[in-house]
Amino acid sequence: MECLSDVGFSGATVGVxxxxxxxxxxxxxxxFRTREDLLTAALLHMSENRLAxxxxxxxDLPDGAARTGAVVEMLIDAYTGPEFSAALQLWxxxxxxxxxxxxxxxxxEHVGREAHRAAVDLLGADETAPGVREAVQATLDLARGLGLASLLTDDEPRRRRVVGQWTRMLEETLR
Amino acid sequence: MECLSDVGFSGATVGVxxxxxxxxxxxxxxxFRTREDLLTAALLHMSENRLAxxxxxxxDLPDGAARTGAVVEMLIDAYTGPEFSAALQLWxxxxxxxxxxxxxxxxxEHVGREAHRAAVDLLGADETAPGVREAVQATLDLARGLGLASLLTDDEPRRRRVVGQWTRMLEETLR
Incomplete structure (x- = not known):
């Protein structure tokens, strides 16, 4: 994943x-018979570690309203940084x-399903309530978008404000 | 932009x-003296056309609550499809x-500011109200994330459901 992040797919050969x-x-x-096998196995390994x-x-998370904010921050953090950058090179x-x-x-598809299930569990979300499933998915889509925005510059102060507002909106849908 | 989308940055030489x-x-x-000059000029040209x-x-947009949904759909559509794929190769x-x-x-930074201003104008959003500015930014971040999710597979049915829920949550923040 470090090779992907540093030199992109074209540079990340099995030899390198x-x-x-x-x-x-x-x-x-x-x-790993091919470069594709090696790099997709690395991405799967990284994603599963992140979810675990x-x-x-x-x-260690708090209960109640503070929990939503803590979980959203954890999810967003999982999509920023060098690991996201490596995944982006592969995509x-x-x-x-x-x-x-x-x-x-x-x-x-596998990682997306697992991430969705983890988000639902961590948020304690009731997916039978109207809009909840879609709001959880939107949280993961927003995380990917914020990851993309932080790819080239340090976007953290802006990201924190957006995440704070999203947390308030999500909290209202969940409760 | 077609070259970027089809063959990536490494293949999109001035000659190609x-x-x-x-x-x-x-x-x-x-x-365009360099490949970087050519490809960034192409990205700027495409982005300005999209915003215009x-x-x-x-x-032609409706007024009232229906307007929010129509604008969100337009913004999301602007970040999916081959043009987004080309931009992603450059990023x-x-x-x-x-x-x-x-x-x-x-x-x-320039395109991001212009997109934000366009989104505020189209939504008729009052940025002095608490949370509105961040909710508009989150909409653009979500659009990028949904663009990424639709890069490799046709994600449209899921995207429509997420966008519908997002619209309801945004509408509540705006009004």
Whole structure:
């Protein structure tokens, strides 16, 4: 993921990744037959770690209205920073590479479902109430958009204000 | 922009763009000294056209509550499709190319300000009311996030539901 973030998809070859990981090119290829296999496995691994970390940290969250804000911040944070930048390189490359695209689509569908389930659980959201499911999805879409806005410049002060307002709007829908 | 969308930044050389545009490489280079100049000028041109089109279409919009939904849909549509995909290729390349980044950042700041102003005008939003400014910004961030979600697969049915819910929440903040 560091290689993707630093040099993009075109630069992140199996050889370059193996060198940074301190293993031989042959060893890397023994586990991952193609570059696409290696990079999508790395993205899945990173996403699953992120989701597991979110669920671990949930134990320390406050209850009540403060919880919504804390969860929204955690979700937004998960989509900013170098890991998002790495994922973006893979998405951008997949947009005009049919072979990579066919591997990234099922991965993104899987991760998207897991992220949605985690968000619902962490927020304690009741998806049978009108608008709740869509509002939770909007939170994840907003997170992706804020991740994109912070890709090139440090967008944090603005992001905090937007997240604060969204939290108030989401809180009203949830309760 | 078509070249960026189809072959990414690494493939969208001045020669490739000139060929598709039906002009000589020399003619293209006469107007745009570098590839970075050419591609950022193309992105600015596309963004300004999109914003001008939004403002033109605003004349036909309904008043009242229906207006909010119509404007949100127009804004979201502006961030999906091949033009967004082209912009994304340029953002992804700028993330690890300092020279390109230094040209894309001021461009994005300019376009971001113009898009925000257009959104405020079209929505008839009163930015002095608490939360309104941030809710309008969140709408543009959501649009970017939904654009990203529709990059690899046709996400329209889900997007419509999210946009519908977003509209209801935004409407409440605006009025």
């Amino acid at each position: 990744v193996a060198k940074r990981a301190g293993v031989s090119r042959g060893a890397a290829q023994h586990h 970390e979110l669920r671990r940290r949930a134990a 951008a490359a997949a947009a005009n590479d049919p072979r990579l695209r066919s591997q990234v689509i099922p991965l993104e | 763009v000139a060929k598709r545009a039906g002009v000589s490489r020399g003619a293209a280079q006469h107007h 089109e939004l403002r033109r279409r605003a004349a 992804a390349a700028a993330a690890n190319d300092p020279r390109l980044r230094s040209q894309v950042i001021p461009l994005e």
